[in-house]
Amino acid sequence: MNFAGILAGGTGTRMGADKPKQFLTVSGTPILIHTVAKFLENNTFDKIFIVITGNWEAELNELLAKWFSAQQIERLAVIKGGADRNESLLNAVAAAEEMFGSASDHIMVTHDVVRPFLTNAIIAQNIELASEYGVAGTALSAIDTIGVGNQHSIEVIPQRETMYQVQTPQSFNINKFKSAYANLSDAEIAGLTEATKIFILNGVSVPIVRGLQQNFKITTPFDLAIAEAFYSEKEE
Numbered sequence: 001m002n003f004a005g006i007l008a009g010g011t012g013t014r015m016g017a018d019k020p021k022q023f024l025t026v027s028g029t030p031i032l033i034h035t036v037a038k039f040l041e042n043n044t045f046d047k048i049f050i051v052i053t054g055n056w057e058a059e060l061n062e063l064l065a066k067w068f069s070a071q072q073i074e075r076l077a078v079i080k081g082g083a084d085r086n087e088s089l090l091n092a093v094a095a096a097e098e099m100f101g102s103a104s105d106h107i108m109v110t111h112d113v114v115r116p117f118l119t120n121a122i123i124a125q126n127i128e129l130a131s132e133y134g135v136a137g138t139a140l141s142a143i144d145t146i147g148v149g150n151q152h153s154i155e156v157i158p159q160r161e162t163m164y165q166v167q168t169p170q171s172f173n174i175n176k177f178k179s180a181y182a183n184l185s186d187a188e189i190a191g192l193t194e195a196t197k198i199f200i201l202n203g204v205s206v207p208i209v210r211g212l213q214q215n216f217k218i219t220t221p222f223d224l225a226i227a228e229a230f231y232s233e234k235e236e
């Protein structure tokens, strides 16, 4: 079975708004609704889990009821996130197994709720590669040259051809994810900012699904303006 885990628990500090950025509106529609709609378009998902934290569950449910039909809402499950991204991922996996039991071929496609411009092709390739290799990650070849350094100076300029900007979806076989996660030390878990490193730390290479510039993460007021411009261009 295929599941989606939409991570909607961010607090949005870098946006500086009075509510988490996923609740902000772009082109008249909340960002989280744009993203959930993209997943609902895709009939491959047996359940789409929306992972929410804080006191935002009631507002989320209200929005879902306003924007989607009862039939669409039946394909969704709102679940509580954990203290951080890792715990939220684990909660999505646990919810899928609680509802549908465990199986060797369950795939979970995880996605940042604030990347509403993903495409069906990216989702399809994630499922295809994760089914074949156990894991898949969406990534964009670095456009800028990337420097590595400390707070004061850049110490290394790696070859740009080897650099990627990591995006989501990130997808995995649920059983393989659980085994890989169980092998990590507390320090490794604390250093995670995304899901595919869980496999990399276990010595597994992550097949790449080619990302798109448009699949950017709406994080700052500047990103919000770009997203607005992108939608108005599409509507013209």
Ligand SMILES: C[C@](O)(CO)[C@H](O)COP(=O)(O)O
Residues within 6 Å of the ligand: 010, 085, 112, 165, 166, 167, 168, 193, 194, 195, 217
């Ligand atoms: C997973 C991710 O989108 C890859 O770029 C990113 O690490 C998420 O970061 P956030 O701070 O949780 O938005």
